[in-house]
Amino acid sequence: MTQYILRRIIQAIPLLLVISFSVFLLMNLIPGGPLAAYENNPNITPEDLARLKTELGLDAPIHVRYWNWLTAVVRGDWGISQITRRPALTEIAEKLPNTLYLSLIAFFFALIISLPIGIISATRQYSWFDHFATTVAFIGQSMPVFWFGLVLIIIFNATLKHPNGGPFLPGGGMFTIGADFSLDDRLSHLILPASVLTFFSLGTHIRYMRAGMLDVLHQDYIRTAYAKGQHERAVLLNHALKNSVLPLVTIIGLEIPGLFAGAVITETIFSWPGMGRLFFNSIERGDYAVMMGILMMSATLIVAFGLITDIVYAFLDPRIRFD
Amino acid sequence: MFVRSRAKLLVSVIALTLLVLIVVACAAPATPPPAATSAPAATSAPAPAATKPPAPTSAPTQAAGPKRGGKVTWAVWQSPITLNNLLGTQTVMGDILSLVQEGMSEVGPDGARIPVLAKEIPTVQNGGVSADGKTITWKLKEGLVYSDGKPVTCADFQFTLQATMTPGVGVVSTTGYSDIDKVECPDPNTVVLKFKNFYAPYLALFSEDLIPKHAAGDPKDMAKWDFNRKPLGTGPFKVDEWQADSFITLSRNPNYREKDKPYLDQIVVRIVPSSEVAMQLLSSGEVDIMWNNTEADFPLLEKMAGVKTSEPLQIGGERLFLNMAENKDPSDPKKPHPILSDVKVRQAIEYGINKQRIIEKLLFGKAKPGTNEINAGFFQCANFKPRGFDVAQAKKLLDETGWVPGSDGIRVSKGSKTAPDGTRLRLKYATTSGNKLREDSQVLIVEDMKAIGVELYIENAPSSVVIGSWDAGSPRRHGNFDIIMYTTNASIDPHSQMMNLFYSKNIPSEANKGGVNYTRFNDPKVDELLEKAGSDPDQNKRRDLYCQVVAMGQETTNMIYLYQRLKIDSYRDRLLGWVPNAWDSPAWNAELWSLK
Numbered sequence: 001m002t003q004y005i006l007r008r009i010i011q012a013i014p015l016l017l018v019i020s021f022s023v024f025l026l027m028n029l030i031p032g033g034p035l036a037a038y039e040n041n042p043n044i045t046p047e048d049l050a051r052l053k054t055e056l057g058l059d060a061p062i063h064v065r066y067w068n069w070l071t072a073v074v075r076g077d078w079g080i081s082q083i084t085r086r087p088a089l090t091e092i093a094e095k096l097p098n099t100l101y102l103s104l105i106a107f108f109f110a111l112i113i114s115l116p117i118g119i120i121s122a123t124r125q126y127s128w129f130d131h132f133a134t135t136v137a138f139i140g141q142s143m144p145v146f147w148f149g150l151v152l153i154i155i156f157n158a159t160l161k162h163p164n165g166g167p168f169l170p171g172g173g174m175f176t177i178g179a180d181f182s183l184d185d186r187l188s189h190l191i192l193p194a195s196v197l198t199f200f201s202l203g204t205h206i207r208y209m210r211a212g213m214l215d216v217l218h219q220d221y222i223r224t225a226y227a228k229g230q231h232e233r234a235v236l237l238n239h240a241l242k243n244s245v246l247p248l249v250t251i252i253g254l255e256i257p258g259l260f261a262g263a264v265i266t267e268t269i270f271s272w273p274g275m276g277r278l279f280f281n282s283i284e285r286g287d288y289a290v291m292m293g294i295l296m297m298s299a300t301l302i303v304a305f306g307l308i309t310d311i312v313y314a315f316l317d318p319r320i321r322f323d
Numbered sequence: 324m325f326v327r328s329r330a331k332l333l334v335s336v337i338a339l340t341l342l343v344l345i346v347v348a349c350a351a352p353a354t355p356p357p358a359a360t361s362a363p364a365a366t367s368a369p370a371p372a373a374t375k376p377p378a379p380t381s382a383p384t385q386a387a388g389p390k391r392g393g394k395v396t397w398a399v400w401q402s403p404i405t406l407n408n409l410l411g412t413q414t415v416m417g418d419i420l421s422l423v424q425e426g427m428s429e430v431g432p433d434g435a436r437i438p439v440l441a442k443e444i445p446t447v448q449n450g451g452v453s454a455d456g457k458t459i460t461w462k463l464k465e466g467l468v469y470s471d472g473k474p475v476t477c478a479d480f481q482f483t484l485q486a487t488m489t490p491g492v493g494v495v496s497t498t499g500y501s502d503i504d505k506v507e508c509p510d511p512n513t514v515v516l517k518f519k520n521f522y523a524p525y526l527a528l529f530s531e532d533l534i535p536k537h538a539a540g541d542p543k544d545m546a547k548w549d550f551n552r553k554p555l556g557t558g559p560f561k562v563d564e565w566q567a568d569s570f571i572t573l574s575r576n577p578n579y580r581e582k583d584k585p586y587l588d589q590i591v592v593r594i595v596p597s598s599e600v601a602m603q604l605l606s607s608g609e610v611d612i613m614w615n616n617t618e619a620d621f622p623l624l625e626k627m628a629g630v631k632t633s634e635p636l637q638i639g640g641e642r643l644f645l646n647m648a649e650n651k652d653p654s655d656p657k658k659p660h661p662i663l664s665d666v667k668v669r670q671a672i673e674y675g676i677n678k679q680r681i682i683e684k685l686l687f688g689k690a691k692p693g694t695n696e697i698n699a700g701f702f703q704c705a706n707f708k709p710r711g712f713d714v715a716q717a718k719k720l721l722d723e724t725g726w727v728p729g730s731d732g733i734r735v736s737k738g739s740k741t742a743p744d745g746t747r748l749r750l751k752y753a754t755t756s757g758n759k760l761r762e763d764s765q766v767l768i769v770e771d772m773k774a775i776g777v778e779l780y781i782e783n784a785p786s787s788v789v790i791g792s793w794d795a796g797s798p799r800r801h802g803n804f805d806i807i808m809y810t811t812n813a814s815i816d817p818h819s820q821m822m823n824l825f826y827s828k829n830i831p832s833e834a835n836k837g838g839v840n841y842t843r844f845n846d847p848k849v850d851e852l853l854e855k856a857g858s859d860p861d862q863n864k865r866r867d868l869y870c871q872v873v874a875m876g877q878e879t880t881n882m883i884y885l886y887q888r889l890k891i892d893s894y895r896d897r898l899l900g901w902v903p904n905a906w907d908s909p910a911w912n913a914e915l916w917s918l919k
Binding site for chain 1: 396413490491493497566567572593594595600607609787788791797813819836837838
């Protein structure tokens, strides 16, 4: 097992190199770049633009710039944002906690709500509960996030009034600006964005849990367990559950790197200063250093969680062996 | 085993229910919530401002004058990247900075300059401007201090120039400052600018970006200055905290030079990236000001109780650029366009466009038909007659110049001077893709043109392509276009805009990649007028010269100005003292703002 893990880690290095180079290349093929914002400004002369190109190091050929980036990153220097002129790492470190705070809470709620619902749905297939749960799952997955978020704001901020006369819930931000820290305040800001995110991933999780469970329930060993005279609950929890979560584990393994990347639409609607917006803005502004930082972080996490998922598989299903 | 599992299940169900309950309960906190934007009147109001009469521009309230204290929340959708004017050009940055920093002068609502840190605006008449225009003398007001109490001196202007001209730090624009030889300080309150070359918009220099020497740092380390995130100035407010992409809090500058002002204690700039959400927050009262609305917001804004709009007219606007040289990549400016090089065709296109219909249908009637490049401000021409919408005249011009209707109504050349007989009057019409207003207006213009027998076909591209650089292959630079549509606005001093659009040496080419005269306008008489306007220190004379260029531009019709837009912001009516000003930040007079 240790040998397997080591081999996978060593394999990941060339993979990440290839990813970083392709991403760097693609990024530079996007029309625009850090100077695009100045192109149509009558007060910025062509001389200014030419000077800036040199000063921001944009005039070197692409392979030279990639090499400079790579050698710096190996030394732990992720570069300076060509837009804000701050270190790319500072920009990311500032936003990552905000994103994790929101996405982990939503993820946790989505998981603990969807597990029991998925299991009950599967065991009571085609019951009214199953129909209800499947419908809710379907709605959650197909409802556009920007629309749902805006509707929540219209209801809970613009329409409903709090007993104190203000809006019932704040319409964005992480806390009341200028107020002292209070748990109430934090939670009241969290509830709408977390609900939107939870509702969205709830759909996926319920469906995978239900499908996984249904699949297992038709296996021979389940019938054997019933034949031994075991009670339904014992069969489900002792025999079925562990095997039925395998598909869900795959999905979660894929989702976790996404939690770090943030949710751009939810963050935009709820004015949440997170990674999704940082990434979106950095693409729009041609902020290469920040873009590369976020993309490489995501790539590394995806590779890492691919490995972790495989290890969890082996733990959940002893038939799986890595040699 | 079974019992334990059931117990576990039970516990988790209870825990889950509890969690949900807690979260729901927290939505309606039993404890009084922290002071929100709707903070009651009881703020730390100091002694009543009885000694000074209310400022003339502030809204009329009780005889006692504007109320002191309170907080205003301002929602902006653009996220500032820096608060150092030298390192950015964002509108939002300038708008926020106007709360904090001031310069020699500012532009008032009518487009005239008002002295701010200066005692008066230097002119040739009052001796502030030398006869050759190369020496400008500014006198500072007495006793000026920054918000930290330190005095403003001429040395700070020297430092600002030094910082602006520091190579290698990525200062965005050095225009104008690069023409200054040195700043001389005969005494701390006198700033003398000595120019190497005459720079016509000299009044615009040092008008917003005075950098205090003691608060900045070594210009070579400008990118690392704390000042970039916490600027210091003489303005009515000072920056307390900035959390990127989230908010900037500003509080009253206790050392502001005008007694009792500003009236407000605090301004919070909140970054609300979705303008749909910002509208809802304005409606609920969670924010007091919404920045940068569009015309499409009017139906909703007008329905909101207690919300006002500010809508001054802006200079410039959306226009069609007509390529007068050949449509090729790259285009040779000496070779004429087979269709658009004929002035009568260009004029006919303008006569044929129903600008008012675009305004009614797409801009909710809230815009003005476009006229010319300088359609507002001090340099506006008084006696300019815009060309109206006249289909008959358009058809007549096209008939006269040898374009006759073909079998399907689209005209073909029959004796036209510019195109061989049988050429179809068909032109490519491009704009930035993904912009709904532009795409919708294209549909109307294509329709208008069809009515006079001109066929336009649409081929749009992302704005980074349309408005790109020569090296990126932008069609407006290379000249491989017939008609391109987008917006550009002159500054209050139109010098650089006029040079860009009308000066023949600015025609883009391989040798002049930065050229911006996209229509390939080439008239030696205009060149001469522009050179004169760019070398005369007398502002009135310059205005006359630009007026002549504008008139010749209309005669040539290298651009067709479609509509001139409003600068729209909205605010709750509890905010008093708002004065619309298209030339400056919505908060340009925030020292006079107060709460009802």
